Amino acid sequence: MSSIEANGKTYETDEEGYLADLNTWDKDVAAVMANIDDCELTDSHWEVINFLREYYEEYQIAPAVRVLTKAIGKKLGKDKGNSKYLYELFPYGPAKQACKYAGLPKPTGCV
């Protein structure tokens, strides 16, 4: 088991850096995870992260990237519901990277 420090708190993660317990998530750990990847979280990032947390809350799974793209397009508009926009925000893969910052497990169907 690995761990991440944020604001004096320790968060347990798996070997790929996903939070072991999604209930321990907060905005501080999301920002620290992003810093590790040299990524600074903007409002645009938070839009996607918050969307993912709501999706997981409702369906108990993280969406695959294709599903995420479509759902973001519906909720936030077509200019954001495309892979170009999402990959610019999350170059390591929108579903994988954004789910990590959102404290969710790695998405099902992520290969």
Place this chain on the structure above:
Amino acid sequence: MAEETKKFMYINRKAPYGTIYAWEALEVVLIGAAFEQDVSVAFMDDGVYQLAKGQDTSGIGMKNFSPTYAALGDFEITKIYVEKESLEERGLTLDDLQHLVWEDEDEDWAEKDSIRLVSRAELGEVLAGQDVLFNF
């Protein structure tokens, strides 16, 4: 769609809890959907209980994964067959099951029903038309 697209059907025959089959099947369905095949899902025998409304697993220490069925539409799985005889034999009707829908992007996200109630004979025909069957 690519030429190599195949018709995949996942058949669910077991009660949702007590064995891992139902949850594993759901995960396999979602993973399969990522490969953009023509996917459909069938529920028969005790498998129809997987779609039952109002599941509460707090007494058995298992995750209640029933909310995940509502995400199938997002994964573009829009053909969910439920066998009529299996429901009747268990004293169930469609009203006892979750109302599963998918949203048609081409029609301004109009909600459409995913569940198709079919007789045993009709389901047999659907099965015969598949390329690949997965039994859970």
